[in-house]
Amino acid sequence: MHDLVTAERMQEFAAYADRHELFELFEHLVSKMLIERPSDIHQFLIENIPKPRIPSIVVVSPPASGESTICSSIAKQYGAVHIQVSALLRVAIEKQTALGVQAKPYMEKGQLVPDVIILGLVTARLQDADVLQRGYVLEGLPRTKEQAFGMQKKGILPEHIILFEIPDDTIVDYLSNLRFDPVTSKMYHLKVDPPPSNPMVEARLVSKAHDSEPIVRARLALYHRHIPGIKACFRGFIRNFKFDQGIFGNERQVLKQVLLYLGMKRESRAPRSHRVILMGLTGCGKTTIAHMLHQKYGFIHVSPKLAILSEISNRGNNAEVLRPFVDRAEEAPEDLIIELIIKRLKSSDCVDKGWILEGFPRTTAQAMELQSRGIMPNRVIWLETPAEVCLSRLTKRRFDPETGRVVHTDHLPSEVTAAELDSWIQKDRDSEGQVRARLEYEASLKSELQSFYGVRSIADAGHPSSQRVGIMHEIDSLDVGEGQGFGGATNPSANTCFELVEGMLMRSIPAQLPS
Incomplete structure (x- = not known):
């Protein structure tokens, strides 16, 4: 090869390939072919090469950590669809879809909805036209190693998986200071967003039962039990973000760090000239x-x-x-x-x-x-x-x-x-x-x-x-x-x-x- 192409030209070719992300394009196409196994490979390539890569982002975080605000902001930044598993369940039950009917008894009893129902709802949503065109930011899945395996089996392979690490005490402290006004349906935080100095308002504020420390710590313990398995399933694709002060009140700084990382794209083992x-x-x-x-x-x-x-x-x-x-x-x-x-x-x-x-x-x-x-x-x-x-x-x-x-x-x-x-x-x-x-x-x-x-x-x-x-x-x-x-x-x-x-x-x- 060196007899045919000079070192200068080789460096120019490598620079062109890196600038136009040709190595990543080849890796992307090969991985899609392995997943979809098209019968007509030539037609598959013709249809997929011109397509821009749409965002596919999964956010994993401890319960009640405030990740929804960040997910919503990421989706807005990229023009993607923000998908919440909890919202999918609620809508499915309200519309009495087949999966919603199956999920309702578990929700009413406060039990975990089976993985097959959760994965069915998410898989169906990812096939909707708006998601296929704009991409997605998925929140609330996976919660267990089994769900992570289920995602892989169904071909849900996000480009980015973000994991928020927040101390339990930080989450408990934040939730313990939340107060709900049943008259206005407004939520206040005694430190970050305090209620108005009005004795009548202060008198009617209440704490929600699910924000109590015993319930929150039980949910956190369950989360910590499952997170090692999730990490193992997506080893090499997860990026950890540690926020000792939590997300609440620090949304701007958290979002800035996450967007900085997302701008780099995910790690790729595709060959390239370094x-x-x-x-x-x-x-x-x-x-x-x-x-x-x-x-x-x-x-x-x-x-x-x-x-x-x-x-x-x-x-x-x-x-x-x-x-x-x-x-x-x-x-x-x-x-x-x-x-x-x-x-x-x-x-x-x-x-x-x-x-x-x-x-x-x-x-x-x-x-x-x-x-x-x-x-x-x-x-x-x-x-x-x-x-x-x-x-x-x-x-x-x-x-x-x-x-x-x-x-x-x-x-x-x-x-x-x-x-x-x-x-x-x-x-x-x-x-x-x-x-x-x-x-x-x-x-x-x-x-x-x-x-x-x-x-x-x-x-x-x-x-x-x-x-x-x-x-x-x-x-x-x-x-x-x-x-x-x-x-x-x-x-x-x-x-x-x-x-x-x-x-x-x-x-x-x-x-x-x-x-």
Whole structure:
């Protein structure tokens, strides 16, 4: 293949496929064919290729957590149909449909409606014309592992499954402060939305029986019993959102986070060409994350330091000029570093396997030079870490001169004693003065990259915008490098950051958010 197509053309083809989501399109069509098993495959493809992918979103949350408001807002944002299982049951019973007649005795006795009835109602609703045209946001299903299996058997395979995690005490506290006015049928909350200061109103307010703490905690216990099974059924498709303060009173912030995630689309294992720039302040942990990505996925790890080491080991023309800059690659002659990096990124293994470019570019001019030479990343990841945390990581790390192992003095592994640490060294570039100088130089780096590549963000949820979205994504790496030594599989915090980076890379980022 490389004899027929140049590296530049291969990168252009890969960029086109990623920009137009061809890999996701192929994955979507193949999965639909496996589910629907059309007799005429050619006609099936003709009918489905032009169709835009409509939203299919399922929201799972603890009972009485306030998810309905969020589901309604998501549906409005995407122009989708908000489907509530409780509303489907109520309408079916009122209209005395076949399923409604079957469900009524269970509802009257306060018993759980059998899964076959629930799944029948939902499946029928998903086939209605408005849902087929606009998509859906489904609330209230699944509640059990059996329902989750039932959804899969019936071909209900949502693109996004959102799980809200809210402490039981937060839900109980909110519900215990709810008061109902039987005269006006208004609901008040003593803290968030208090009733008017009127003795007559206050006197007639009541608490609803189903909001009492014993009943709510019993419902929550049942929910917690079933949620592990639901997670197991949809492993790899669920995205957890943890809101310690709950949804009530925080709807705007909750919706903003959820819409930000939905704008990324779901994770996909469809093949794609990963061309990723990994950046952050010195000491943010980008080398650790880049190495982990290389180990797991085989992406080629490229950086100024690795380019210098390669030039030296291969006895290149500039080996001796670059040798003094092995540990301070950012100070190496810019023109030489750019040439080495571009040459490396255009090599056949980078084109075939994808690449992670760590710590470069460091200026807009360098980014422009990469672009002019045909180097087009499809992701830019910024590992967000406060400068003072980076300063602590670097100034407090020590190296074993015999083994090369590195540790943080505030987070010593159990097998390294303080006495042993006396023989370990601190490198000159880790002195406080040198680290602060590098951090000050990098202070504007994030904004420069954002301006050039465009940051993937979302407007305030209350004021959605159709503004174009870039390819730069910010990920919290506050704890990378701390814990049990630095980096690697033994560092739980590095693993957490890696999972966030990994999840972002497995999702396509649309050109713009829904308007």
